[in-house]
Every structure is written in C-alpha cells, then in structure tokens.
Amino acid sequence: MLETSARLLRLLSLLQAHREWSGADLADRLGVTPRTVRRDVDRLRELGYPVNASPGTGGGYQLGAGAELPPLLLDDEEAVAVAVGLRTAAGQGIEGIGETSVRALAKLEQVLPARLRRRVGALNAFTVPMLRTPRTQVDPAVLTDLAHACRDGERLRFEYRDHTGATTRRTVEPHRLVCTERRWYLVAWDVDRDDWRTFRADRIDPRPPHGPRFPPREPPAEDLAAYVSKGVSTSAYAAEATIRLHVPLAEAARTVGPMDGVLEADGDDACLLRTGAGSLDYLVFHVTLMGLEFEVVEPRELDERIRVIRDRMSRALDRAGERPAD
Template sequence: MTTDLPARMLRLLSLLQTRREWSGNELAERLGVTTRTVRRDIDRLRELEYPVEGTTGHAGGYRLAAGAAMPPLILDDEEATATAVALRTAAGQLTGMEETTLRALAKLEQVLPARLRSQVAALQQSTATIEWERRGPRTDPATLAALARACRDHESVTFAYTTRTGAVADRRVDPHYLVASGGLWYLLAHDRDRDHWRIYRLDRITELTPTRHRFTPRPVPGGDPASYVAGKIASAPVCYRAIATVREPAEAVRRRTFALATRIQEAGPGACTVDCSGDHLPGIAQILAGLGADYALDADEAVRDHLRTVARRALDAAG
C-alpha cells in the first residue's frame, strides 16, 4: 500500500503513462487505496495541470490525454537505461530526427542518477555504429509515430498510398504491426474495404489521418508478423528475375547470404535454389556474389548483361 502522498502521486502518474486507459478499480488495486482516494489523487493531478480525462462506459476510467505541454515522464531504472541507449543508437536513423534525438538524449542524461549514468556510459563506450550512405527512401518520423500510436490503440486510419507503378489510391485500414526490414519500414494492416491483409511501405504513405474508430485486432496469418511480412516481400512482383541453383545445402547458404531466408529452398541432396530477383541490378549481383559456392543461373538478359559488365571490370582490375 502506497501511503505517502507524493510517492503515491508519482506512482499514479507512472501508471497513467504506461497504458492508454485505466479503470478506477484497477488503479485502486495497484496503489493499495480506495477508489475514492484515486478520485482525489486524480483531482490533485488536474490541479497541477496534468490533462487526466475521465472516460465513460462500464465502471468508467481515466487516461492521460494530450495537453498543452508534455508532462514529465516517470521511468524506472531499466526504462531510463533502455531509453538512453535507444536514443543514442537511433540518432541519424530517421529523416529529420538526428538533432532532435540528440537533444532528447542530452536532457535525459542530465537527470540520470549517477548509478544509471555510469551504466549508460559503459554501454555506449563499448558499442559503435557504422554509418552507411543512404541511397534509398527514408521514413518520415511523424508517419512512423502516428502509425505506432494507431497500432497500440487499435485505431483505424486512412492515407494515400503510392504503389510501385506510381499510381496513388486512398486506403482505409486497421493497423496491426510495424516491421523494419532492409532499411525500410512496413505496415501490416487489414484493409477494411478489401477485407484482406495488406503490407504498405511507410515511405509511400502520405496524408495519414486517424479516424477515431476503434477495431478489434485480428490474429495475423501464421501467428508471426515478421515472418508474414518477409514472405510477402519475397513473393512481391519485381523488375528483374534471377534464380540461382546452388550446389550446397540450403542451411549453409542461409548462414552467409544477403537473401531473405524465405527465398532459399531445398532442391535435392546437397543443393538449393536462391531467388535473387529484385528491382535493383547491383543488389542482385551482391546477393549472387555472397552465395559462396558454384551455381547455375536462370535470369533475365538484363541481369546477365549487368553481371558480364561487373565481371569484366573485376577481371580488368585483377590485371
């Protein structure tokens, strides 16, 4: 039971920040007080200008709403450490967030207790990040944050989506999961108009709008969002076809190739096929170079022409 008022108020604020909505009975049970005490503590938070809303429905409840300014976050030791490390790692990973991420990290580290500051420093000193030149599309952080909220709150959204052919169409979906792969972010959602699961690249989403309509989450086919998205990416239409039959078992090839695991299939004793098809010729050549074994290639002529050019350059360089 939390009898000390300041400690109880901090605990109450922390609970309100961890979930979208709490019933009065749940809060009372967590704090070890009566629902009447919870109501008084909620009123105290409101007097301190924390935007706590009361909700209607069976038994009612409370939630921390958006206000004029963000209230102080209450983090435990593990949460604070994880946040600091994540901010340090994430700096520069999303368009427009490099400087903002570093400012947030500076604020957090300034107030960390000494025992946590040393933990974070040790983690940062023992890790490093290699920054590669980014040539592909990058995700808008506002879109990523809005979709993360919609997935968490089970709220339908609408947006304009640009397909791989350049066509733009309106979509109305129930967002379930965000999946990162190969430098891109994907949204796994159930399309309300087509009544079917769909995968959308976040860099192709514009005009994102929450609908304030709640939905009941559906089970993802196969039970694993990442595996489902990987399988769909592997089977998506591409510009260039390239299938390699490798003279090694599939498991050995999986350990050293850049190809998606779902694109590597057994093809008899000691052999497998690797689907290297894609929209980017240098990327196809990179996957083939990483196979690490002899292979036969069934590919479009554009792929073969590119490989011949790459091979001639390599031979010339080798003297």
C-alpha cells in the first residue's frame, strides 16, 4: 500500500510538471507497466484530479482543470519559491493581488514543514524590497490570459490603447511576458504589421475568442529583458543618445534601471548608456539627475544643449548673487 501511495504521488508530480505524457513515457518513468499507469490514473480521478486521456499514437495523459481546485504537490524548492513569490507579489503592480497574496501565503505557511518555514522566514526577515510604487496596474485576469496564450501558442486578439489614447485592433502571436519593477510588457509578433512589437499589458483589452495555434518563431533577441528595455527607454523617444558614464558597469547598474536605458561595459572603469527622451533638453536633465560623471558620445547636438542650459544656470546664479543679503 505504501509503495502504491508513493507511486501515485510521483505520478501526480509528473502530471503537474508537464503538459502531456504518453502512457509509455509515464510507465518508463515510474518503472511499471502501461496497465498499472491506467489503474493509477483511475485512482487519481477518484481522488478528484481531472486527468484527461486522448487516444491514438499522438495521444496521452494530461492534468486538466476541474470544478474545484485539488491539492497541489510541491517539492521543497517549489514551496519556498511560491512562498517568497507571494510575498513579493503584494508589492507589484497587479490590481487586487496584494490581499489575495497574503491570504494564500498564510495558508501555505500553515502547512509548511518547520525546516521550510525557517527558510522562508529568513528570506522575509533579511530581505528589504526596493520596489517603486507602480504607475499603472494590470488586471490579473488580463495577465493570466496573456500568459496562457504565450504558453499554448495561440494567436491573441485585443484592443490596444497607445500613449495618446487612440485604440487599434491587434492580432498577434504572443511570445513572452516581461516585467519591470513598475510595468508588464507583452513581446509578440504583430500579424498585420509583419514584425515584432512590445505592448504594455495595462493597455491591452483582450477580445476573445483566441486562436488558432501557430508554430513558434525565433525570438527578436536572445536577451528579451534588454530588448524590452531598449524599446521602452530609447527607441520609443524622439531624441536618443549614447552617454559614457565614468563609473564601472556594476556601479552604474545600481542607479540606472531598465526604464532609464540600456547599459554595456566600456572597459573596467566606464560604461555606455543608450537612452532616450522626448527632447534633447529632457535628455540633459535625465542624465544629469543620475548623479554620475558622464560625457556625450552622440549626438553632438546634445553637447550644445548642455552648454545652453549651463549658461542659463550660470546667469541664474549670477542674478541670485546680485540680490542684497537678508
């Protein structure tokens, strides 16, 4: 009986970790016959786990969604990751998820073994979050819808609101969700524009039904985080610049976030910042307020704007010095 119970737990773990298994693969993993696998699947169904089976050579077993949420099987590392993730989620920009995360975390910690509670407690006690207040919030249902479309490889239809408030209908092949400390983005192939696009998730209004399925494409970049960072901090603006920061890359990264620009090393003691703003004047203040020593690599017009602003500031200081003392 103990051997059967252990095998059922192992079978459940396999079903929860993979979208679909063939009977032969499960039998091989468990070291039993396909007939035993079928009997174990029936036992899981009796316990409330909706295990779907599709016949034929391309068929197999898949854990489906039921009317109620059955117990989930997590190993030690997964349980710790979920607990820490729930704590972090309370501070992220997902509408209405903070209170829900707290309730879920309380339930999880109640059943955690003592050794895992100590690990989670240590992480919580000695971790200080540095999360900015999100400018915008994403409906959790929209975020879940986008994630499912990415996972299932289904075309996604939605209305998209741009920065001016104008709305367009989009049909895309979603690839990945990318999150910064303040926003979520969807990287997807725009079918009508025949190119890769990045969409802010808080501006997406899904319009199902979705589909059909599509074959995966080569992603637009190996490092999607850097790709999105460049798109939202540089390419999206009218004025772009390359700035040499006279500090090592690691030091600059403590000040310059993904929304501020893209960093790359330039020797041991300097790095390059590629960034953008609505105008060259805004770029001057954007870079100056970082509090780091810098020089302009390009465009040269930015040097002239720095001189103009420097002279304006000098004249302001001169006028302040001419005022009589109080």
